[in-house]
Amino acid sequence: MADWEEQENELLVLESIYDASVFGVRRGNKRFCHQGHFLARIEVPKPFHVLVPRVNAPDEMQEIALEHLPPIVLDFRLPPDYPSNSAPFFCLSCPWLTIKELEQLSQALDRSWAQDPFTVVLYRWMNLLDTEASDILQLKSSHSLVPLFKELSRLRTFPFRRPRLKKCYRYHGWGHTDIRIFKEAVDPQTLATFLTEYNSQEKRRLFDLQWLTCQVCLTSKQGCDFELMIGCDHPFCRDCLREHFRIQIESGCASQLRCPQEKCTTQVLPTQVKALVGDALGSRYEESLLSAYLDSQEDLTYCPRLQCQRPVVLDPGLSMAQCANCYFVFCLYCRMVYHGVQPCRLKPGEQRAIRDEYLSATPAGKQAMEKRYGKRTLQLLVDESLTQDWMQENSKKCPHCSISIEKQDGCNKMTCWRCGTYFCWICMKALRSSGNPYQHFSDPSSGCFNKLFEGAEEIVEEDDHEFGEFL
Template sequence: MSSIVCSILGRNSIVLTILSPVILIFSLPPKYPIVRPDLKLECEWMDEELISYVDVKLADVCNENLGIGVLFFCCEMIAEIVKSKACEWTEICLDNAVYKLKNNLTGGELLRRVAESSAQSQEYLFQSGCYDCEVCFENKTGRQCILFMPCRHIFCRECVSAFFLEILNSQEVRTLSCLAAECKSSASQQTVLDLVGQEQFERYERLLLDRALARMDDVVPCPRKICQKPVLISNSCGMCGYSFCVQCFRAYHGVDGCHFNNADKKQLITKWNTAGEEERIQMARRFGGVRNLQKLIDAMLSERWIDENSKSCPRCRIRIEKTDGCNKMQCSKCGAMFCWLCDCLLDRNNPYGHFSAEGGNCANRLFDGMIAFEIGDAADFEVGWEDVIDDENDKNMGGWKLEAMRFALLVTFPVASFWFFNQPSLFKVFMKNFMVPDNREGDAALLQFKEELRARRRKREYETLLREELAYEEARRLSGNS
């Protein structure tokens, strides 16, 4: 049914697609149709002027058709008058409606009655038709279908009932609405009751109430099992007088923060991540609303992330995160230098000596864990060397020296560590995965290396050619058999 709204002028109004019916009350005399019947018009929205006009037209029809049945002609005349007048009207004022004055109704009461009559007429027309369900695609009568408003999507009652029951039996809690994709039209309470039954309807209303209460930050349930009534946040429960904290549900502890041990935090986060919609609503009610619970979980997740991804400065204890670089760290707050691996303070005059001390746990581990040097495997660099082989200018530019210079660009930082920190062991660690000959072996090693690459290329080309020949022979054999 359309909703009644208040206009700018302060008057109630409503938009209708179907007017409430016009009722023709007649009484047939014994000598009918020689004698005209007694006719009386009744309509909720017609004023006295329009009713008088229709009465005159009905009298003319009866006088012109004496001797034959006139009821059909009278109905046709009323329909024509209403249609012609409806084209002229932009609005209908009910202040002077005869039905209102006769039954001593207020304007608001008459407006609601007109809206109800219009809805009943619209429902009657809908039930009289046949429609295709947009889910099962079966053609059914209007009595077997549900019309959602205001979207006017139509589905059969069986499909809608199955859809609603599936939602109610699942963990999802939301308003039951139209089945069409991305449609926001909600089902009326009467429609839900007719489709799912009294028991499921009561559960549906209870879930909606729980969801609404869970979204209220100033409402929590009393933690006592014998109570469990929703109460406004105050000093104590208004039902039983128990004073408690709305977050941890222990005895009220004033301004002191809630105390959760690590096991409680882990259990709460796990329960929240695995809970369904209904269970999350219950959790939110326990912790004083969705916002409060989300704040608490976010704080716990932040603490866990900080514990897993940062360390405390050994001097000032501030938390520090390492994003990149070597394992020699410097606190931005107190300036202390320390080892990221073992958390020990380093000598400010020689901080790198800790990583070159023989026998230490951190020896030669200055760059442990640096993602920047996890550079693929040897096959990735083999392609680069093949590109060098195809370069026709390398013979005129020193051959091996040019290639060595190009490769040196890839390992600039390890080479720098070799020269600046005088740690040749680090250089060997970085270079051990690269399949590059030692440049001290001269051009003979380079020629041998290039020859191996050419052999691998020829082998791949031969395998490719062999596969193509086999595919060609197979295709020719199949075409010959056909």
């Protein structure tokens, strides 16, 4: 009865010390013993990485950087006469340790019991695995798993002869004598994936327990309310990140969706966006990424028909393309129906932009534009646009017939050469054709009062100066 009470007291103490995620127990009774398990998380050196053979090239090593390793599992069963007469039965297992390394830990547990026998020992064992296992195993910054896979390869081909020990020796081999060691055979790729996934899960578990300040809303929250940006690990609270994603997508800036951290250029993955904003907005984000990718491809364009707009693959060296969906054949330059060797027809709004581009282009650029639009077409466009620019700066339109008129000299009372309308050059107001058209300049209520010869003196002075050069 004393052993049973000591076992109960020990288990109660352990349950108060350790979290349920690392320590669990299944209570027994007079017929069945107490059983339980403990997960010992080893603290690894920093930095730390394991060496795993590559699947297709076993002689080459793959380095996997890790911060956390899967725990060593201690399964125990308390016999009825523990602790007064017997030690607990136990079994050790760990996917990344060899049988020899597990035996070293098993022997360390035996020594711990031998140092102070017939007293409760579970806490000492758990503390030993937690704090001393790294030293016992002599873990360094680089840990090779090659011996583990060589051992597993040998065990897979081991012949079975003794049925009674078949279960124990199934993976361990006849050289293994400690039946308290359990080892499961796994291939290198499976173990590498498992180690990587566990490392990520453990980092997230520890992160969830922290308290952090969101850099967007400046609110302190627990880590479980935060989202780590994939690719850069910058943390932001889910509420802020969800709203940031929603605004960017709905405003049409989805293709520029980046981590909110200042100066960070990490692009957000569609899976993370969809997990926060839902399938509808997530699908819009994926479509915008696809569209941005297609726009960046030089050998892709879109069908110019508004009802189609499907991507079209371009043939190198050709100035035409055909949509595979609607079979529309179009010119790559003007986006109109293909016109063969005829130059592209320019829209009025495009003429000035094309002229500026042509005038500022390099010789190679001008040659390419001449091939696209035609040299004569571009020359006429340049001449016409330059003429229009000059006329806008140096002429005015008749207020009656809108013909362009240039003033060379004289007073500000002008006469249209086409329709004969009198008008004021200053205010462009049509003057009376009957009576005195100069009344406009002598009327005190007029804005052009006494301005009949405004500007004419400068012209006269300039002419006098030019004439004086010949004297």
